[in-house]
Amino acid sequence: MGPQIFLVVVLAATIGCRQQPSTILKDSPEQVLARLNNVGHAVDASLGGGKVRYLGFEVMPEGALPGDQVTVLHYWYANGPLEAPYRVFVHGLVQGAMGWVDHGDHMPVPSPDQWPVNLVVRDEHVLRLPERLPADAVELRVGLYLGNDRLPVDDARKHDGTNRIRAGKFSVSGEPLPLPSYYAPRLSVAPKLDGKIEDAEWGGAPWIEEFKKSRGDGSSSLKTRARLAWDPDHLYLAFEAEDPDIQAPQKKRDDPVYQHEALEIFVDPKGTGDYVELQASPRAVLFDAAFTGGPRRNMQVEFDARYEVGVATNGTIDDPQDRDVGWSTEWAIDVASLPGGEKLGTDSLWRINLFRIAKDRIGGRQVVDESAWSPPLMGDFHNLERFGLLRFTEHVGDATR
The missing domain is CATH 2.70.50 (Coagulation Factor XIII; Chain A, domain 1)
Structure with missing residues (x-):
């Protein structure tokens, strides 16, 4: 009725x-x-x-x-x-x-x-x-x-x-953008954190070859790729970033590196909405923050994760007169320092996303290019529903998915 x-x-x-x-x-x-x-x-x-x-x-x-x-x-x-x-x-x-x-x-x-x-x-x-x-x-x-x-x-x-x-x-009868998965291999020896990303040190970890624009409408104009690996106490991460104009004016820990150029990982170890964002600049300046209860909620800027980042640059930082090639990073993240972080094993499943903020000075103005492994479908990276799946394997899998 x-x-x-x-x-x-x-x-x-x-x-x-x-x-x-x-x-x-x-x-x-x-x-x-x-x-x-x-x-x-x-x-x-x-x-x-x-x-x-x-x-x-x-x-x-x-x-x-x-x-x-x-x-x-x-x-x-x-x-x-x-x-x-x-x-x-x-x-x-x-x-x-x-x-x-x-x-x-x-x-x-x-x-x-x-x-x-x-x-x-x-x-x-x-x-x-x-x-x-x-x-x-x-x-x-x-x-x-x-x-x-x-x-x-x-x-x-x-x-x-x-x-x-x-x-x-x-x-509705739209076409959902699927969530990506990545299968990270276990390493017996930690990679040297110098930013040079030697293949032999990364155990054959497959590359994520494409970062997409934030709204999911195509690939980023600048090439970015990433790979991940693990041992029980650490998550390892590497980025390679094409960059014709490397910029990094910030100098101190927790300076707002996101205002210029940064590579970032967001991690929700339990998939509960309690997550952290970790960032690194071309100068290896780190910024991190923790959130509890959902996107951008209860931000803790005083939070400090234990992570190290090595950076290698091919070009000059903050010199707009020349043309640079790019920069690369290698990370070691202490899992125990993350809220909800526990020793990793093959039964672990994390929700994560990887981001890049790129800026180039063209014609007297800053041109911004924001991209992601799993596009958040908006300009704000804090869309937890779009976090991809990170799985942990003993050996190299056949591919990323």
Whole structure:
């Protein structure tokens, strides 16, 4: 049985052509939640100290094609009046990435401060899917906002740390970008950390031959490759980076090397959202930070991992008058110094990603090239959903996958 319509709010004189008037339902919140459990996405999150409940949403149609429009029906319930004219925000994420689906921010009619108390409000709006859609699902993050402030979500388990309710995912007919895997061989002798990457020292560890642009739309314009290996106490990592204009003005540990050129590894040893980022510059200046509870949450800049990086450069650093060839690095990361890090074995499985920030001075301006082993699908590297899989083997495997 569908929802019972109690009153259709029609305020044609006060609405724009895009925003449909809301529908007030006779159904109880429990009836709506039961229905959404069967044909939609039930959430039941309270906001503003219990003043408002977000019950969930439906999408029509499920499985839409790239370029299509989808209609989203949100269900709200006001336990008490809101003091201000909050608006609804709707953010669509693709494999954890923002920027693919236009925001569905809108002012419902009537506005939330005019919602009738103790009645369910069904709010309708339209989202347009992009022509290129690298996913088979779109995740919605939903809430209420006024200016730059979001109405707090009462239960921390229901939101993402920024008062965006994790509403759920609906299916689309895009083409997901698969997550890569790498099979790292075990080393009996640690490589010499001089940045020269002698093949004999790396036990035949296969190269990751291609870094892709951050949005996943092709290869980086500058060649970057990487390889990994391990022993029970260390993760070993090597990068080779083509670079016609090597830049590294930072000189001290934890200087913001990411503002210029850097090679980076992000590591989530347990796959729980507690992770670290480790960076190195062409001058072997290191930057690291730890995060707990999800992307960019609870950043600890005082965190110091135990890792060493050797660098070899073919060119001159910070000299824009000549043309450089590139630089390479070799890393040894003490596993025990990482949150959640334990002795490595063939049963270990880590979530990681590898990144490069490159900058070249061309025509009097800085041209930035950001690339990754597993593209985060946005400019922000902190997309944990796009971390690849790192597996540990006793011997060299047949290939990276």
